[in-house]
Amino acid sequence: MKNVTAQSERGKNPRLRAIFKHSTPYLYLAPTLILMIVLLAVPIFMVIKYSFYDNVIINKNPVLVGLENYKTILSDVRFHKAVKNTLYFVGVSVVGHLIIGMSFSLLLNNRVFGPKTKGIFRVIYALPWMFTGAVIAILWQMMLNPNGVINYLLSVTGISSTKIAWLSDRSYALGAVTFMNIWAGYPFFMVSILAGLQGISEDLYEAASIDGANVFQQFFHVTIPQLKPILISLLTLDFVWTIFQFDLIWITTGGGPVYATETLSTYIYKQGFSRFQYSLASATAGLVLLACTIIAIFYARQQKEGV
Amino acid sequence: MNRRVKWYTKPLLFIALVLGALFSGFPILWMFLNSFKPNSEIFAWPPTWISANASWAPYQSVFQDPEKVRFFLNSYLVSTIVVVVTLVISILAAYAFSRFNFRGKTFINTLIIAIQAVPPITLLIPYMALVVAMKMYNTYAALVLTYLLFTLPYAILMMTGYMNTLPRDLDEAVMIDGGSRFRALWGVLVPTAIPGIVAVGMFTFMRAWNEYLFALTLTRTNDMRTVPVGISLLMGQHAYQWNQMLAMSVIGSLPVLLLFLFFQKYFIAGMTAGSVKA
Amino acid sequence: MKKYLTVALVGLMLLAMSSVGMAVTLEFQQWWEVELPAGVLRGIADEFTAQTGIEIQLLSNPYADTNTQIAAGAATGTMADVVGLDGAWVYDYAKQEAISNLSALMEKRGYNDAQLSDQIKVDGATYMIPVVNFAYPMLVNVDLLKEAGVTEMPKTWSEFKAAAQAVVNNTNAYGWVIPLSTSSPSGIQNQFMSWLWASGGFMLRDGRPDLVDNEKLTKTVEFVKSLFDENLIAPGAYSMTEATMVEEFVNGRVAFMTTSLAHINLIRQGAPNLNFQAIPLPVMDGYEGQSGVVVANWGIGIAANSKYQDEAMQFIEYMMSPEVNARLAEAANAFPGNIYAEPDYSAADPVFVDSYEIFKDSYAINEFTGLPTSEHLMRIFNDHLQLYIEGDIKSVDSMLDMIQEEWVRAF
Incomplete structure (x- = not known):
């Protein structure tokens, strides 16, 4: 940093120069911050405010009720069930995304096949990326139908001859929905990691192999540490996004059968638009916001250390 | 490269690649095949692979409907603008996060993630009220600005990640040589980070392309609406136009596919390795 | 001034x-x-x-x-x-x-x-x-019934069940189909309560929930559960929507379907050769009064x-x-x-x-219309019905008690 005292930065007045220097990062951040503050400050404030009132929006004169909505939510067994399902859904999805995304990007980064072959596979692997959530939901709804192609393939290959109702059976539904989400989301990891792999210097691998490291050791001692900043960003983002995966669950199961696939997003939707209890929906959102803020702080600490 | 390749590596690797391709590609193949079938056949048992009644009718009904064509044009327009703006803004922000230590850094970083943690569905009503108050209801501008809110946090985080993988010597060298920060960023860092930028850009495009909830509620007339809304219009009260929905999404994915093919070259291993060695 | x-x-x-x-x-x-x-x-x-x-x-x-x-x-x-x-x-x-x-x-x-x-x-x-x-009458796949050896259209629940059983025994199809997906719980209104209303029953009294000690409703729940228990219903009900339900009928996988007349065109397009007709919904054994038809x-x-x-x-x-x-x-x-x-x-x-003739002989009914948070009420009913069918809730009475309690809160 010290070398950088910019000859380029204008201004002969040392005080002005100091101010300019200090404000530089803020200038780079300005467009982002302005946009976020203008467009999000008010709505987010409103949501938090709603959560302390009774029955907002419906009621023209809502009354301040303090933490009452939070108490209602926290004591609702369906909320507990939704949290449990969400943790499963998010946990398995994120790990699945990471494992598949990483494996596919390493497969594609091989040096054995030519660029043409790899190019074809790269496109195929990225395919799930190119479709909107509603369509992915419809597609899997067709395939997982008791008379759908998945059951057909299972019966033709002799794996299972019963027509399993994947989305209607409480013991399969959550797993099926999570699987769909993994399928739909891994390309994000794959492409991002693939891009990250390009930035790793070849020297590091060569140095490692001279030291006698095998492929796995190289992976854990070179690839993973080099990708760490990207991986942390990916995991944090995926975690936050997966919590609110809505289309996929709503269209395929609606949170059912019974509450088998009820997650926070379907729970909030039902509170808000089926029961018209925006206050309760907002309070639920408030709780999620709180939880995610803690994760965000953890992320920010990590990033700080990274510099 | 001087690393030796064992005889079994190639076939094993190929089998792995094919298995992976089945996992990702089969559902898409199924979508493609079904998009040509008559609706009643989509749920037939045993399933038909290539329908005897296959026809282009679902595709024709999409192309012949000017309203549906408009959905595509709207989607391209909005998504493209969002990508360009997102990339510029996020590169600037990522540069700040990656190359500076400043007061409030942790706080701003936390904020950028935390705001994503507000469920969009709860934001819907207050956010819409704001858009109406700003007189942007039913405009492209509303969609573009809204999508920036979705894409920027992600783009900044990922760009920061990519920039952090690039050695600091790279841009510092420019400034030691008397170059400006501007040149260090746009002349050296950005070209080196192209794979990352392409990845972020593509993902930004997909996010904007696929967004549904706000595309629906922030617009009121069909001439302002995007493909996901158009697809949902085919989900009727009593019946769905399954084949048309699938045809529409196949058509929608083609240009994205071309884009991806075009940007392929930025994913070729080692392309940037030379410049990163420094 | x-x-x-x-x-x-x-x-x-x-x-x-x-x-x-x-x-x-x-x-x-x-x-x-x-x-x-x-x-x-x-x-x-x-x-x-x-x-x-x-x-x-x-x-x-x-x-x-x-x-x-x-x-x-x-x-x-x-x-x-x-x-x-x-x-x-x-x-x-x-x-x-x-x-x-x-x-x-x-x-x-x-x-x-x-x-x-x-x-x-x-x-x-x-x-x-x-x-x-x-209107929501019942559509029948006539060829399936023939194949199953059923010659007369069922008029009562027991005849209906016998017909459905015959279909399951003698064909590859199922008897009936009900869409109970949580995302659109209208199956409770259109395909479940329609049984009750056709037999002159009600779920409300003076505009308030009347589920407890409601004999006809209790019988309806038991009837539908028995259809499930005896595997007469097409699989996948708990995540089925009306849009997927109709595809089951079009593909000849169910003999009976309670459905909107809006589906007729769709069925004709999808299966031009399907031989089907409309019948009044079978009623509870012994019921002689006029039937209510869901609209x-x-x-x-x-x-x-x-x-x-x-x-x-x-x-x-x-x-x-x-x-x-x-x-x-x-x-x-x-x-x-x-x-x-x-x-x-x-x-x-x-x-x-x-169907128009059937409709003219009946009266139009839909007790969910105009209720507070109707969709939510259907969803509650749907969840508990599934729990009862699956055996998590042990008796009809406790199921209806639980629903009543939640419904009253919404009123």
């Missing part, structure tokens, strides 16, 4: 007059345009414009999200002037003061509401007028935030006028909402004509 008032009044009048001179454009938000044959709704709107000079802008929305759209529109004052409504939402929007009191508007305009077949009221005032009604409707209302209340009402009157209403009903495969409308069903499908 008086002077100012006069000035203000004159000003207002001038304003009113000037607005008469200007072309008014009404926005009409609905999901019907995509359901109807192309151009029908546009044609009706254009005729209205030709007569009155009031322009109509049609705003089409996906059916599944109409509710979200209206809720957001109501909260932000961007609702279209005239809105298509489902009876399930009326109560909530009326309470939110998002939609206008139509009784007042009709009175003001001197509209004779005796010609309307039905009006959906909240606290005594009309908020929604059903434009056309969709779902396309309702219409006016946004409270509309500046053109009067013009909007004028448009509704036009849609409800006998001739226009009849045409709309024909196009939608539905029954008219105006009692004087005489739709010409001569070109209609024979199954539809039969």
